[in-house]
Amino acid sequence: MFDNLGKSLSNLIRRIVTGTAIDKKSVEEILKDLKIILLQSDVDTKLAEELVSKIRKKCLEEKIPAGLTLREHVLKVIYEELVKLLGEKPSTLIGKKKIMLVGLFGTAKTTTCAKLARYFQKQGLKPALICADYHRPAATTQLLQLSQQINAPVHIGKDPYSAVKDGLERFKSYDVVIIDTAGRNALDTALANEMKRLAEIAKPDEVLLTIPADIGKVAGPQANEFNKLVGITGVIVTKMDGTAKGGGALSSCSVTGAKVKFIGTGEKIEDLEVYDPERFVSRLLGLGDLRTLLEKAKEAEIKPEMAEKIVEGRFTLQDFYDQIEALGKMGPLQSIASMVPGFGMMKLPEDVMEKQEEKLKHFKFILQSMTREEKENPDIISASRIKRIARGSGRPEHEVRELLNQYEKMRKILKSFGRTGLERGGLKQLIKQFGFKL
Ligand SMILES: Nc1nc2c(ncn2[C@@H]2O[C@H](COP(=O)(O)OP(=O)(O)OP(=O)(O)O)[C@@H](O)[C@H]2O)c(=O)[nH]1
Ligand SMILES: [Mg+2]
Incomplete structure (x- = not known):
């Protein structure tokens, strides 16, 4: 079961995630393959056909919800329809004598x-x-x-x-x-x-x-x-x-x-x-826990007020800190990564993940050692202030500089997205900024 159906489905999902472009034609191809996989798994022909046409309708005829790309939408719809096909929420037997x-x-x-x-x-x-x-x-x-x-x-x-x-x-x-x-x-x-x-x-x-x-x-x-x-x-x-x-x-x-x-x-x-x-x-799709991810990503999403600030170039180190905090709340990067469609499958070397996590932690210490004024207006941070911040946070000076560089780079990148770009995937871009490829 997990060897056969699971492998075919997760290969299909991998194709969706890593395929160069997702358009009407590729969605049709995906649906054709999905149907074959379902029939091989002995899903009733009528059921399989109904499922495929429902997915087709949602992906190609209806409007894609704001904030999702066609690729993400296709993944989400396939996931949701398969869940519906395969039954109801679990019920426990605890308490039964x-x-x-x-x-x-x-x-x-x-x-x-x-x-x-x-x-x-x-x-x-x-x-x-x-x-x-x-x-x-x-x-x-x-x-x-x-x-x-x-x-x-x-x-x-x-x-x-x-x-x-x-x-x-x-x-x-x-x-x-x-x-x-x-x-x-x-x-x-x-x-x-x-x-x-x-x-x-x-x-x-x-x-x-x-x-x-x-x-x-x-x-x-x-x-x-x-x-x-x-x-x-x-x-x-x-x-x-x-x-x-x-x-x-x-x-x-x-x-x-x-x-x-x-x-x-x-x-x-x-x-x-x-x-x-x-x-x-x-698990069949090789997606990790997509539902949890969607919920958590929503919590950590860049808010419209923040998008406004970024577009107007008012994104401060404090905001940067808040974003790191939001990422932190989502749990260890490794588990976030395993929840991101396609990401878990790419098998990044583990130490890359750990290093990024360490770095985020250090950045947090450094930010905590800055004054409010410095965080609101990082331009005032001089060499002597860098020295003080480094001492206060117990981190080396070059790391303080690295953080300031990262922030500056991010401010520029974020600004170049424009508002819609941000609302469409601020979090992902943020993760990308830390050197991950999505
Ligand atoms: N591969 C696999 N084999 C299983 C699984 N569960 C049980 N078996 C095997 O299936 C065979 C039959 O299991 P039983 O539990 O004896 O089945 P039963 O329904 O009680 O059989 P009867 O009492 O003769 O009607 C045994 O060899 C089990 O080891 C499973 O999840 N996977
Ligand atoms: Mg028996």
């Missing part, structure tokens, strides 16, 4: 029971397990072995019904009880009846259906069928690591209204993730 897992043969029910127990342990809760599978001879041993790995107790009985009844009684004091049930080849009456009877006894807060990702777009209809017969509250899409069809499984669940709560990403007990479409898509 009884959870029953159901599903067909070999869909990873038993493994997922142990993974879930581990997940709750990590939240500081005490989980216990009940084996309600007496069809497959090795089922009890398998659950026992898994539970030993995580130190969680298992209740084993003689038949599924008494096991659930006794197990619930025994684990009354536990925070969560997870019930593993038997699989079948198909959702036949025998399985449906057993599920129903078990549900009557257990009265579970959640009935979760395990669906392996490799069944692709059949996932949604299968969830529907289970829901009609036994009633499910959510889906866990398992084995996402072994197939390229995960996108199809997730989108198909989303369109049929089945809520995906977790995804299984490997055979190990730790390989379970709460499903969050926004984070999932960001």
